[in-house]
Amino acid sequence: MSGTPYYCELSTEHRQQAQHHVAQIVEQAIEHPPGAPALIVFDTECPLAPLLADAYQAALPQAPRLEISTVSNEEVLARFAALPAGALVVLIQSTHFRLDAYRLRVQLFAQGLKVIEHVHLARMINAEAPRYIAALAYDADYYRGTGQALQARIASAPHARLISARGDVLHYGPLEPAKLNVGDYRQLNNIGGQFPIGEVFTEAIDLTSVHGRAQVYVFGDTTFHCNFPATPITIEVAAGRIVAVEDSTPEFDAVLARIREVEGEVWLRELGLGLNRAFDRENTVSDIGTYERLCGVHLSLGAKHGSYNKPQFKRKDTRFHIDVFVDIAGGVWLGEDNLYQQGRWVV
Known part of the structure; x- marks a missing residue:
């Protein structure tokens, strides 16, 4: 039917792969003991959701299973409230559950629960669904080792540069202490988060130190989908703000216009180093929050970044955090060392 997403057939092999990867997440990342309390909440609005529910059941x-359309919001929230601290909640959502709780994962963490969350699965259509399943693989040695190595290199780097295939350079001064999303919760208060995982993120200590040029080949549009322009868009940055754009598109112009309307100018904030090797410039997915894990670099447009406070921003006045993905074929240079070569991190 016109307007209906097409979903590829998910094979027995895909189901087996999902079971294997989900078991890795539960056992190695979350470290949830066998037989410990757990609850699986899911919907059936796209093929990936029940497939993942079956994988987590294995x-x-x-763990009891709740199919969200068969119970009331009040019953779901009551089931959460009845769980003991240390129990695991798995949320599998074709879009995003609309329960009474604001930021449900935060509320569950406050209750002392572990949380695994999958969102916007309905955006993974055609070949994207198998890519999403592949991205759930949890290689603890790779994620933790590479993540911690990049974190250490960021801490010691006097400056950073992103170099495109065309030779354009985006310059950074010293960077903030990096934070990790690598499935290692042993030193954290909250256990779990949104999957797939794989990211090291930071930003310039002095945002005005960021200057130069970079090519954007994917950006998050106003519907939170990945937008792939036919020609990469060049952004020119001065004193941490976008001051000019070349080869833009109406969709990218709309993103910039929305930010400027509310925040006045377009700041460049997050420097995200993605680690997930299931995603690259060819193996993509439509959901921007999933694709940001790709093995590459994304930046954020807009003044919002909850992990770092900057004196020029009041949190209540910051609204936008739009991910854009940049060409780094020339490398990611921390100090005098290139840590990104031939599409992989070298640390």
Whole structure:
């Protein structure tokens, strides 16, 4: 039917792969003991959602399952409230559950629960669904080792540069202490988060130190989908703000216009180093929050970044955090060392 997304057939092999990867997440990342309390909440609005629910059921055979359309919001929230601290909640969502709780994952963390969250699965259509499943693989040695190595290199780097295939350079001064999203919760208060994972992120200590040029080959549009312009868009940055754009598109112009309307100018903030090797410039997905894990670099447009406070911003006045993905074929240079070569991190 016109307007209906097409979903590829998910094979037995895909289901087996999902079970394997989900078991890795539960056992190695979350470190949830066998037989410990757990609850699986899911919908059936796209093929990926029940497939993942089945995979988690195999990993957590003791866990009750709630299909969201068969119960009231009040019943779901009551089931959450009845769980003991240390229990695991798995949220599998074709879009995003609309329960009474604001920022449900935050509320569950406050209750002392572990949380695994999958969102916007309905955006993974055609070949994207198998890519999403592949991105769930949890290689603890790779994620933790590479993440911690990049974190250490960021801490010691006097400056950073992103170099495109065309030779354009985006310059950074010293960077903030990096934060990790690598599935290692052993030193954290909250256990879990949104999957797939794989990211090291930071930003310039002095945002006005950022200057130069970079090519954007994917950006998050106003519907939170990945937008792939036919020709990469060049952004020119001075004193941490976008001051000019070349080869833009109406969709990218709309993003910039929305930011400027509310925040006055377009700041460049997050410097995200993605680690997930299932995603690259060819193997993509439509959901911007999933694709930001790709093995590459994304930046954020807009003044909003909840992980770092800057004196020029009041949090209540910051609204936008739009991910854009940049060409780094010439490397990611921390100090005098290129840590990104031939599409992989070298640390």
